[in-house]
Amino acid sequence: xxxxxxxxxxxxxxNAGRAIQLVHRARMKSFINTIxxxxxxxxxxxxxxxxxxxxxxxxxxxDSSDHVPQRIExxxxxxxxGRVAAGEAPPSIPTDMTFVVGDTLVVKNxxxxxxQLGPVWVPPGAAASLALDQANxxxxxxxxxxxxxxxxxxxxRVTTTTRLQALILAGPPMAAxxxxxxxxxxPLARRAQAGQDAILPQKS
Amino acid sequence: xxxxxxxxVTVAIVAMVGVGAGLFARPYTFHGSLIxxxxxxxxxxxxxxxxxxxxxxEQAGNVVLLFFGYTSCPDxxxxxxxxxxxxxxxxxxxxxxxxxVLVTVDPQRDTAERLRQYLAGFNSSFVGLTGTWLDLxxxxxxxxxxxxxxxxxxxxxxxxxxxxxxxxxxxxxxxTYTSDTxxxxxxxxxxxxxxxx
Numbered sequence: 357x358x359x360x361x362x363x364x365x366x367x368x369x370x371n372a373g374r375a376i377q378l379v380h381r382a383r384m385k386s387f388i389n390t391i392x393x394x395x396x397x398x399x400x401x402x403x404x405x406x407x408x409x410x411x412x413x414x415x416x417x418x419d420s421s422d423h424v425p426q427r428i429e430x431x432x433x434x435x436x437x438g439r440v441a442a443g444e445a446p447p448s449i450p451t452d453m454t455f456v457v458g459d460t461l462v463v464k465n466x467x468x469x470x471x472q473l474g475p476v477w478v479p480p481g482a483a484a485s486l487a488l489d490q491a492n493x494x495x496x497x498x499x500x501x502x503x504x505x506x507x508x509x510x511x512x513r514v515t516t517t518t519r520l521q522a523l524i525l526a527g528p529p530m531a532a533x534x535x536x537x538x539x540x541x542x543p544l545a546r547r548a549q550a551g552q553d554a555i556l557p558q559k560s
Numbered sequence: 561x562x563x564x565x566x567x568x569v570t571v572a573i574v575a576m577v578g579v580g581a582g583l584f585a586r587p588y589t590f591h592g593s594l595i596x597x598x599x600x601x602x603x604x605x606x607x608x609x610x611x612x613x614x615x616x617x618e619q620a621g622n623v624v625l626l627f628f629g630y631t632s633c634p635d636x637x638x639x640x641x642x643x644x645x646x647x648x649x650x651x652x653x654x655x656x657x658x659x660x661v662l663v664t665v666d667p668q669r670d671t672a673e674r675l676r677q678y679l680a681g682f683n684s685s686f687v688g689l690t691g692t693w694l695d696l697x698x699x700x701x702x703x704x705x706x707x708x709x710x711x712x713x714x715x716x717x718x719x720x721x722x723x724x725x726x727x728x729x730x731x732x733x734x735x736t737y738t739s740d741t742x743x744x745x746x747x748x749x750x751x752x753x754x755x756x757x
Contacts, residue, residue, distance in 0.1 A: 470704035476593045477704060477723055477736045484736070486593040496738070499704075 390544055395535055402531025403523065410522040414514055422514055425458025427485075430473065437469045437499075453506070456513040459488045472499045474506045588752050590735055591745035592724075598732035601725075602702035606663065606689040609676035614661075614689055617731060623753045624659045624727040625746075628705045628720055630666035631678040636722045636739050637662075641682045646743035647750065648683055657729075657754055660686045665707035665720040667696055728753045 439445070455461065462485040465471050465478035474496035478484040491512040498506035512518075601616060601624075608614040616624065625644065629637030641662065648655040662679065664670035667690050675688030690696070700707060707720040726735040726749065735749060 472704065475738045479595065479599050479704070479733065482595055482597075482599050484593050484595045487589045487591075489589070489591075 387544070394538060394544070395531075398535035398538060399527075399531040401534050402529075403527040405534075406526035406530045407523050410519065410526060414519070418514070419511065421454040421456065421511060423456060425456060425460075425513070427460045427462055428455065429462045429464065432463065432465045432467050432471050432473070432478070434466045434468070436467045436471065440499075454509045454511065455488050456511050457489060457491050458513060459510070461486045461488060470499075472497055474498060474508050588757060590749050590752065591741060592726065592735035592737040592749055594735055595733055598728065598730075598734050601727045601731055601733040602699075604695070604699045604702070606691040606695060606699070607672060609672050609679060609688040611672050614687060616727070619659050619727070620731050621729050622657045622659050623729060623750050624661055624725075625750070626661050626663065626703070626725040626727065627723075628663050628665050628700070628703070628707070629722075630664050630718055630720070631670050631674055632666065632715075632717070634717065640722065640724065640739060641679075641686065643741075643743045643746065644686065645682050647747045648685075650743060650747045651750065654751065654754060658750055661689060662686065663689045663699060664696070665700075665705070666718050667691065667693055726750065726753060729756070 461474075461476060462483060463471075463473050463476045463478050464483040465480060468480050470477065470479050472478075474494065476484045476486050488508075488510045491510050494508040494510070496506050496508065603615065603617045605613050605615045625647075627637075627640050627644075629640065631637075641660075644660040648658070648660065651658065660683070662675070664675065670688075670690050672688075672690060675690060679686045679688045691699075699705070703725060705721045705723075707718055710717045710719050722739040724737040724739070724741070724746070725733060726737070726746075728734045734753060737746060
């Protein structure tokens with residue numbers, strides 16, 4: 357507001373005042389362009405750095421169980437219930453099973469009695485499937501494990517969405533930090549001054 | 561001329577949205593454990609809370625949600641019946657085609673009268689079934705139900721399977737659910753079964 361009043365006072369039929377007004381406009385334009393350029397560069401650097409850091413973190417912390425969602429089939433062989441009743445070894449199914457969100461667990465029961473494998477109950481001679489759509493650790497009853505319990509670990513998968521979320525969360529703060537840091541290292545005032553020197557008419 | 565152009569643009573957008581929806585639409589994924597291919601639900605006849613015989617095969621055309629529990633149950637049975645009540649409320653008129661059935665795992669105490677009183681506390685349309693030990697044992701075996709008296713005594717509790725079975729309108733055993741399935745997920749699946757999916 358103060359600047360505007362000054363311009364207004366100066367410009368009342370005064371050519372010199374008009375010249376100063378033009379100079380200040382040019383300085384402001386130059387200043388805004390400098391800020392916008394700095395912010396764009398900071399954003400680019402920030403996003404690139406955040407992306408690189410998150411990719412490195414994903415690589416370092418990558419879970420060996422991470423995979424593209426798939427159908428995992430388990431077969432309960434004929435005679436399993438009889439073998440368990442007789443105290444013989446049950447079919448070799450790992451006590452703890454790890455899946456990722458999106459996997460489908462399919463259990464085929466070739467036995468003559470129904471079986472339960474965690475959350476999946478299968479009538480005799482049938483198959484049942486369960487879409488694992490939520491990350492969690494489950495402990496369920498199992499009809500043929502010696503412990504009678506089965507642990508299911510459903511983990512979140514690193515997807516493009518996960519990567520994008522990481523970039524959106526880390527990119528802007530990183531860009532803001534870079535912008536602030538760049539102002540400390542290369543203050544805008546010098547450039548603005550340089551711009552002013554270039555525009556102002558030289559005294560003879 | 562302008563209106564024709566606008567009409568063409570609108571038609572093009574609607575067509576694109578339609579094609580896009582068709583291309584990216586995913587088939588419905590059931591929340592429960594899906595028995596695929598479905599198997600015919602083993603038929604049985606037991607006595608309901610009014611003393612009348614209840615035959616499973618006579619429920620064709622409706623979805624049957626089958627649960628095994630008992631009226632003195634302190635935890636999972638009232639929780640499941642509360643879920644049933646929520647499903648019924650959530651589904652509104654559609655719930656008229658759903659039979660909510662509780663088969664007792666404690667025939668010693670669960671008489672027809674006791675089942676009637678107990679279920680009236682949830683919804684009087686819920687069906688409670690009891691029978692002779694022989695008949696019930698046959699049903700337990702068919703549906704892989706485990707039941708055992710935990711601590712014998714006058715106020716004993718019964719350890720039992722807490723699975724919910726969904727039988728489709730064609731009488732096929734289609735889905736089973738663990739007790740932690742939400743009413744919302746169950747209601748969505750039941751709607752799909754009613755649609756014939």
